[in-house]
Amino acid sequence: MNQIENPTPSETSIKLGDVSFPHRKVWIKTYGCQMNYHDTERLLHHLEKLNFAPVEKEEDADLLIFNTCAVRDLANQKFYSHLGETKKFKDKNRTKEVKVAVGGCVAQTEGKELLKKYPQLDFAFGTDVIDNIGDMVYRTYAGDEKFSITTWDKTNDYSIETKIAPGTPQAFVNIIKGCDKFCSYCIVPFTRGREKSRRLQEVVNDVKKLVEYSGIQEITLLGQNVNSFGKDNSETFAQLLSALDEVHGLELIRYTTSHPYDVSDELIAAHGTLKKLAPHLHLPVQSGSNSVLERMLREYTVEHYLELLEKLRKAKPGMIISSDIIAGFPNETESEHRDTMKLLDQAQFDFIYSYAFSVRRGTKAARMEDILTDDIRGRRLREIQAHQLGIQGKLRAEMVGKTYRLLVDGESKMHGITKWKGRTTCNRIIHLTNIPENVSLKWHWLDVKVTSATSLSCQGEMIEDYGTKILRA
Numbered sequence: 001m002n003q004i005e006n007p008t009p010s011e012t013s014i015k016l017g018d019v020s021f022p023h024r025k026v027w028i029k030t031y032g033c034q035m036n037y038h039d040t041e042r043l044l045h046h047l048e049k050l051n052f053a054p055v056e057k058e059e060d061a062d063l064l065i066f067n068t069c070a071v072r073d074l075a076n077q078k079f080y081s082h083l084g085e086t087k088k089f090k091d092k093n094r095t096k097e098v099k100v101a102v103g104g105c106v107a108q109t110e111g112k113e114l115l116k117k118y119p120q121l122d123f124a125f126g127t128d129v130i131d132n133i134g135d136m137v138y139r140t141y142a143g144d145e146k147f148s149i150t151t152w153d154k155t156n157d158y159s160i161e162t163k164i165a166p167g168t169p170q171a172f173v174n175i176i177k178g179c180d181k182f183c184s185y186c187i188v189p190f191t192r193g194r195e196k197s198r199r200l201q202e203v204v205n206d207v208k209k210l211v212e213y214s215g216i217q218e219i220t221l222l223g224q225n226v227n228s229f230g231k232d233n234s235e236t237f238a239q240l241l242s243a244l245d246e247v248h249g250l251e252l253i254r255y256t257t258s259h260p261y262d263v264s265d266e267l268i269a270a271h272g273t274l275k276k277l278a279p280h281l282h283l284p285v286q287s288g289s290n291s292v293l294e295r296m297l298r299e300y301t302v303e304h305y306l307e308l309l310e311k312l313r314k315a316k317p318g319m320i321i322s323s324d325i326i327a328g329f330p331n332e333t334e335s336e337h338r339d340t341m342k343l344l345d346q347a348q349f350d351f352i353y354s355y356a357f358s359v360r361r362g363t364k365a366a367r368m369e370d371i372l373t374d375d376i377r378g379r380r381l382r383e384i385q386a387h388q389l390g391i392q393g394k395l396r397a398e399m400v401g402k403t404y405r406l407l408v409d410g411e412s413k414m415h416g417i418t419k420w421k422g423r424t425t426c427n428r429i430i431h432l433t434n435i436p437e438n439v440s441l442k443w444h445w446l447d448v449k450v451t452s453a454t455s456l457s458c459q460g461e462m463i464e465d466y467g468t469k470i471l472r473a
């Protein structure tokens with residue numbers, strides 16, 4: 001296969017081997033989790049070398065890529081319907097030679113079927129070959145027949161360099177891929193493979209480079225189960241956090257997602273001592289019923305989960321916890337559902353992502369006989385969400401009058417008024433009310449006092465502007 005060199009993006013054509021690459025435009029639609037969004041950043045990075053520039057509008061593009069998610073039913077349905085429409089789009093733009101590709105989790109499990117079903121599709125690629133996009137695009141423009149590449153990387157190593165979107169001080173850093181947990185409702189172990197961690201020192205060197213050469217100040221460590229990091233190399237996630245805490249110029253470390261089974265005492269202690277670690281943990285619980293957790297194959301009990309929260313909040317007073325909940329797992333009884341409602345009161349989550357259960361083909365849960373209807377699931381989901389909003393309202397009200405540090409990341413429009421907004425170190429969004437219209441605060445670190453709050457949003461006033469660089473030496 002042709003190896004892609006490193007040409008600089010150019011307004012004029014570049015030639016690689018026998019193929020000419022004029023300046024082209026790529027449109028990427030990303031579905032699903034932060035891992036997928038980060039994969040999209042990697043795709044764009046590689047495509048720049050083939051003279052592609054990203055565009056917002058599909059109609060401006062020469063290459064359309066769908067980066068798919070197999071976890072959420074809604075995202076899946078939207079993807080299939082959008083992919084269907086690309087046939088018309090391709091027919092209409094015959095002169096432009098539009099190419100269409102599907103990548104990510106759906107392509108990993110259904111790549112060949114998609115190619116058969118959708119004649120407009122040129123190629124499909126799985127989650128383990130994201131970094132080979134250059135070769136795949138080369139092949140398609142060289143005139144290769146349709147192809148699907150969904151092979152797994154068979155080596156035990158996982159070694160990459162982080163690719164970032166330029167111009168922001170925030171970066172996602174993959175530290176582990178795949179998952180060994182096999183929860184009964186989840187397709188991820190089949191679409192992302194078994195766990196493989198990067199080596200601790202490689203991640204630290206990578207982050208040092210990001211800080212030194214790209215001005216990165218805030219990182220989010222990514223993986224399906226980050227706190228399982230390093231198991232295959234006798235390294236631990238807490239050790240990685242401690243090493244990153246020492247990186248000069250790095251201000252804030254976030255991470256997602258965690259599995260309660262792998263939250264160690266060492267990690268809890270790190271939350272109490274490390275100065276750059278965000279005081280927030282997203283810790284999916286999924287259900288408040290032990291019998292449902294058992295059917296989900298989650299490997300912990302409600303009691304164990306609550307004990308973890310207690311220890312975390314003791315190690316780091318004021319620690320913010322968020323979670324995921326699935327409503328209506330197969331055959332969930334009313335009593336099991338009420339256990340989940342009770343857990344919301346006990347856990348006092350700052351926010352939750354909640355979903356009605358939907359079947360994922362190929363999982364154990366898909367083979368369970370199920371007596372629940374969509375109506376029951378919908379009703380239980382609404383009850384969970386309404387209850388959680390009440391809890392959030394109280395927690396947000398307690399924020400009023402307190403001061404938080406945040407990084408301004410953009411503007412929001414509410415009732416026709418544009419306001420600067422940012423995410424606090426503990427992961428709450430605050431909209432700023434006392435900034436004159438002509439002042440730009442993008443990527444400024446601020447201290448902000450919360451002036452009002454509802455269960456869904458907070459307003460605050462800037463009390464200190466540190467500019468685009470602060471904090472610790």
Ligand code: SF4
Pocket residue numbers: 179180181182183186187188189224225259
């Ligand atoms: S821990 Fe469970 S839910 Fe999370 S990715 Fe792994 S299998 Fe899926």
